[in-house]
Amino acid sequence: MDLGNFGYPTATEKTTVSYYDVPEGVDVRGRYDQEFAKILTKDALMFVAELQREFRNHIKYAFECRKEAKRRYNEGALPGFDAATKYIQEGDWVCAAPPPAIADRKVEITGPVERKMIINALNSGAKVFMADFEDAVSPSWENLMRGQVNLKDAVERRISFHDKARNRSYKLNDQTAKLFVRPRGWHLPEGHILIDGEPATGCLVDFGLYFYHNHATFRRTQGAGFGPFFYLPKMEHSREAKIWNSVFERAEEKAGIERGSIRATVLIETLPAVFQMNEILYELRDHSVGLNCGRWDYIFSYVKTFQAHPDRLLPDRVQVGMAQHFMKSYSDLLINTCHRRGVHAMGGMAAQIPIRDDPVANEAALELVRKDKLREVKAGHDGTWAAHPGLIQDCMKVFNNHMGNEPNQIHTKKREDAANITEEDLLQRPVGVRTMEGLRLNTRVGIQYVAAWLTGSGSVPLYNLMEDAATAEISRVQNWQWLKYEVELNGDGLGVRVNKELFGRVVEEEMARIEREVGKDKFSKRMYKEACKIFTRQCTASTLDDFLTLDAYNYIVVHHPRGSPSRL
Ligand SMILES: CC(=O)SCCNC(=O)CCNC(=O)[C@H](O)C(C)(C)COP(=O)(O)OP(=O)(O)OC[C@H]1O[C@@H](n2cnc3c(N)ncnc32)[C@H](O)[C@@H]1OP(=O)(O)O
Ligand SMILES: O=CC(=O)O
Ligand SMILES: [Mg+2]
Numbered sequence: 001m002d003l004g005n006f007g008y009p010t011a012t013e014k015t016t017v018s019y020y021d022v023p024e025g026v027d028v029r030g031r032y033d034q035e036f037a038k039i040l041t042k043d044a045l046m047f048v049a050e051l052q053r054e055f056r057n058h059i060k061y062a063f064e065c066r067k068e069a070k071r072r073y074n075e076g077a078l079p080g081f082d083a084a085t086k087y088i089q090e091g092d093w094v095c096a097a098p099p100p101a102i103a104d105r106k107v108e109i110t111g112p113v114e115r116k117m118i119i120n121a122l123n124s125g126a127k128v129f130m131a132d133f134e135d136a137v138s139p140s141w142e143n144l145m146r147g148q149v150n151l152k153d154a155v156e157r158r159i160s161f162h163d164k165a166r167n168r169s170y171k172l173n174d175q176t177a178k179l180f181v182r183p184r185g186w187h188l189p190e191g192h193i194l195i196d197g198e199p200a201t202g203c204l205v206d207f208g209l210y211f212y213h214n215h216a217t218f219r220r221t222q223g224a225g226f227g228p229f230f231y232l233p234k235m236e237h238s239r240e241a242k243i244w245n246s247v248f249e250r251a252e253e254k255a256g257i258e259r260g261s262i263r264a265t266v267l268i269e270t271l272p273a274v275f276q277m278n279e280i281l282y283e284l285r286d287h288s289v290g291l292n293c294g295r296w297d298y299i300f301s302y303v304k305t306f307q308a309h310p311d312r313l314l315p316d317r318v319q320v321g322m323a324q325h326f327m328k329s330y331s332d333l334l335i336n337t338c339h340r341r342g343v344h345a346m347g348g349m350a351a352q353i354p355i356r357d358d359p360v361a362n363e364a365a366l367e368l369v370r371k372d373k374l375r376e377v378k379a380g381h382d383g384t385w386a387a388h389p390g391l392i393q394d395c396m397k398v399f400n401n402h403m404g405n406e407p408n409q410i411h412t413k414k415r416e417d418a419a420n421i422t423e424e425d426l427l428q429r430p431v432g433v434r435t436m437e438g439l440r441l442n443t444r445v446g447i448q449y450v451a452a453w454l455t456g457s458g459s460v461p462l463y464n465l466m467e468d469a470a471t472a473e474i475s476r477v478q479n480w481q482w483l484k485y486e487v488e489l490n491g492d493g494l495g496v497r498v499n500k501e502l503f504g505r506v507v508e509e510e511m512a513r514i515e516r517e518v519g520k521d522k523f524s525k526r527m528y529k530e531a532c533k534i535f536t537r538q539c540t541a542s543t544l545d546d547f548l549t550l551d552a553y554n555y556i557v558v559h560h561p562r563g564s565p566s567r568l
Pocket of ligand 1: 109110111112116117118120121132135136296297349353354386387388389459460461465466467468470471
């Protein structure tokens with residue numbers, strides 16, 4: 001039996017609401033809004049609180065383990081395959097078969113949970129739209145709660161949008177992409193919802209509210225009996241996948257739906273996780289629809305994992321592509337692992353986006369995207385990511401040309417040749433050089449990204465590339481690493497070493513450049529100075545911050561005390 005309200009008693013309608021109606025032990029400190037109140041119902045909050053109470057100790061333990069692993073890496077250890085789970089690596093098990101509704105995932109568009117973009121993405125011609133609460137979103141209360149409202153309207157197919165300035169209206173086409181939702185990573189708290197006096201775990205809020213309100217409609221209208229579908233980001237170990245699996249089981253139980261209804265694709269986007277791909281799929285075997293190469297966070301994680309290994313410095317960010325041996329090995333092993341276990345091996349995101357006002361540069365950008373997709377489909381990926389609706393047709397053509405009418409390559413491209421990829425392959429030092437331009441680009445991209453994030457945008461176009469939290473992290477940690485080890489910029493032939501004084505000058509000059517590029521007016525009104533402070537502090541910190549957005553989050557939490565006028 002499918003219990004739409006999870007069997008909780010129906011909440012009585014309040015006629016006058018001045019603040020959210022919360023269950024025992026839950027406090028909502030975010031701004032009151034009537035639309036948000038339809039999401040933050042007492043029953044939905046009770047569901048989130050139950051998840052938080054059941055899993056908080058498991059999450060705490062997983063973070064203790066992350067800390068312990070970091071300590072080991074910082075003392076010189078390298079990540080590697082786990083001998084204790086050889087029986088999983090070598091066993092002959094497979095995951096549950098992919099639901100027919102999402103057998104074909106050739107091209108997936110991703111984007112933040114903004115109303116207009118959700119409509120555009122669902123109408124884009126992509127097979128799947130991954131609605132993002134992670135890398136592409138600045139997790140302000142407004143963005144998150146509006147995102148939940150938008151997704152509910154999208155699942156119920158009544159989402160619309162009117163752009164007053166352009167007098168343009170948006171609504172869904174008859175044929176739309178299948179919806180996946182990516183909740184935040186385990187590390188991000190939700191500072192506006194307190195459960196038993198502590199901030200809720202961000203991803204349990206994202207998952208819990210979305211699941212609670214949409215599971216029944218989704219399964220009926222989109223999933224052909226399966227769903228909802230998720231992407232799970234930034235995990236470092238299979239024990240974290242095990243928590244998600246238990247969360248899914250609990251949600252299915254509460255909703256009274258069959259085990260295995262919920263399906264999720266895990267992003268392999270941390271270095272430790274590449275050694276756990278079998279274990280992650282195993283933990284989620286009833287709920288899995290594969291793995292995805294989250295290449296940008298993966299590069300970030302390579303630097304983070306090796307923060308105390310000066311012999312493993314990265315070259316300039318632009319040189320760390322999928323052709324580097326360690327990146328190619330990661331993608332090949334992911335395909336081999338997924339296909340052996342009967343699930344999708346998804347490719348990743350090329351950073352290029354269409355360049356509207358320059359046809360030659362636009363064609364060059366599209367060609368880079370096409371090449372990246374060709375590499376992926378030939379390697380055996382079953383689908384890929386695209387950042388922009390203008391890329392869907394080209395990506396689709398590449399995949400269709402190679403796969404014809406086949407929905408995926410799970411059973412036709414096993415990549416047995418990749419089964420013997422070793423720890424050395426996965427950790428091989430990237431080749432390339434470091435330049436002053438690399439340091440400058442990291443700095444001006446990092447500052448502009450943080451400025452955008454602080455003002456509500458989690459994905460932005462910068463210098464004709466898509467930038468989001470993952471790409472910005474690379475800029476930050478690379479600067480930190482170069483400063484920490486006072487590295488030589490060996491690509492310029494000048495023997496210049498990076499130190500705080502040089503970095504100080506670079507920051508000043510890049511801030512001046514940003515001001516010239518964006519104009520004095522925007523520069524003074526937006527948060528460039530605050531962004532510069534946050535970014536500079538993180539690049540020069542004596543110990544590396546785990547995440548750029550954890551510190552920056554403090555700037556965007558806005559508490560509204562109960563009964564304050566802003567809640568009315
Ligand atoms: C590392 C990772 O995690 S990758 C996954 C996370 N990152 C993302 O999802 C990034 C998604 N992409 C984006 O956010 C955007 O494409 C950006 C910020 C990179 C570029 O945005 P813009 O410069 O505004 O794009 P542009 O002006 O060319 O947009 C043209 C139209 O396409 C729409 N559009 C652009 N990207 C998207 C998208 N990803 N989804 C839906 N619609 C989109 C715009 O809303 C606009 O619509 P309109 O013509 O109806 O007004
Ligand atoms: O989430 C995707 C990534 O590349 O990071
Ligand atoms: Mg990522």
